[in-house]
Amino acid sequence: MSTCVIDVDSKLVEIRETKVLLDSDVASLYGVETKEVNQAVKNNRDKFPDGYIITLDKNTKSQVVKNFDHLTMLKYSNAPVKAFTEKGLYMLATIL
DSSP states (O other), X not given: OOOOOXXXXXXXXXXXXXXXXXXXXXXXXXXXOHHHHHHHXXXXXXXXXXXXXXXXXXXXXXXXXXXXXXXXXXXXXXXXXXXXXXXXHHHHHHHO
């Protein structure tokens, strides 16, 4: 059995004074594609009240891409980027 260890701390981003994980990093942690994470949120919108997910505007997305090397691929994405708070991650875990 192989064990995969992912350094979650290195993926944390602070947005609006809240530590979050972006949808692409969450997908990587769960071993799914980003579109699966976003589809799960879309299909269960009622389980994600305000404060569980932050949708990045263009300016915030630009700043995040500029400051975190592992997120450079987001520069080429037109899809809205979602950032999951701790509560959002717990809820997503129950769905995925």
